[in-house]
Amino acid sequence: MDHATLPIIIFILLFSGFIITMIMLTKRGKEVFLRPINGLKVIDDAIGRAAEEDRPIMFNLGFDDLSVNLFCSLAVMGYVVRKAAKLSMPVYVPLAQPLAYAMAEEFWKDGYAAMGKEGMFAVEDCLRYMSSNQSALGAGIAGWIKRDHVGANFMFGTYGFESMMLAEAGQQAGAFQIACTPSFYQVPFFMVSCDYTVFGEEFYAAGAYFNRDPVLTGSLVGQDYSKLVLLILIVLGSLLLTIFQTTDYLRLLLQW
């Protein structure tokens, strides 16, 4: 079994320290600034437009199984479902993973229950397990989007080549589309076919952005401080290498 080296232990302690401290401070009421993200700001507009046109909303959770990515997507899904429930709109959720289905069902039901609209739409009609095969998933969701003439299409989570199939189908149906993914290779495809694309680390910020939950917000700020440390380390390493023409000692220290 691989054991953590000393630098890794130091990094773990340092980064965990940042995150825990920021969570504690946020819990105590420290005001935290979060940079606005355009793609997330327009979620309300997308829901509103779908409601005006009386067209359903679709929220795709990507390929994620029980993982951090799934929870980030679910946090936003919870927000979208609550907003849609307020306007008595159905939210369709196609799923690629059986275990994700159980989680999504809870979030979906809670969203409608929170607005007093429990039982307004049947779970079986709105939440469908499609397939964990990418081609089948893409074909199934594309057909669903077109048949039900989806008005707002949210694509959150991890995607593979099926990203283009989903986004293109939404585009053809004239849906307002917002994609938010950490899958870097799929970002260009979302960019050319969606109204807004949120990518990379911004995806992980989405949960905190909507919930303003102290744990999520504190983690986000703590991670920013960790990134700052890494940034300083990168600049310092490159400077030292340029000045002394070697950083062997630094490399050895970090890999010790």
Next chain:
Amino acid sequence: MQKFTGKVFWMILGALVLALAIFGEFRSGSMPSVAARVKDLDLPSLGVYRLQTWVAALSCIAVYSFLFKENPFYRFFEHALLGCATGYSCAVVMRQNLYSQWLVPIKKSVMNVMANGYTPEDAATIALIFAGVIGLLWYFQYSKKYFWVSRIAMCISLGAGAGLAFKDTFNQLIPQITGTFKNVCPTEYVMPGASLLDRFYMGCENAIFVIGTVSVLMYFFFAFGNKNPIVKSSSKIGRWYLMIALGAFFGNTFMSRLSALIERVHFLMAEWLLISQM
């Protein structure tokens, strides 16, 4: 009128393709390339091969027909694909996970213990039974009264996943950090024998790399305000870097998808219509 003309055009094209396919079907029996293909694929007869090809070709055309509009032909194949994919993944999980990685090792260890007595390895394998029990807890999702039991399985899966991810992240992080240390002004000492121009190019390349890494990292700061001029200008540079990288990805992936399309068109022409070299 235009819509009608379009419909007629597509109907004529469809009829032509179908006529070509039927004509090809009559020729297939006498074509040596088809016989060789049947042999290559180790199929029992020409009929089986042609049936396979027809199903594949029709599925292909059905899926492409979606580009036109959503239609019953597409819908049929879409549902067939979903059903097949789900059934196939169930069979794979049963065969490759439950049977060969769970049931068979447990059975073997139980037999070993019964024949030769207790060993720590066998006991560890038999403990896999608990994994099965935890897995079964998921089915409490179907019970309204005992729904909470399924959360135990959920929490265990999440805890294990988080723990493993935590370890992996840091193991991957350190080599990435040290890999980012770049010499922006390499001297004769680090590049012996290289000309001044070569060293200059290397320095520029490294500087572009370091600036890119730093600026993209700054672009993904969320909690620090963009009012700071350094953060603001670095974020802008970071955005440019990202857009250039995404453009390169797009071009690269587009080429590979185009290859996939060419492969499909070749299949339709060579194996189904039999009008080009196989």
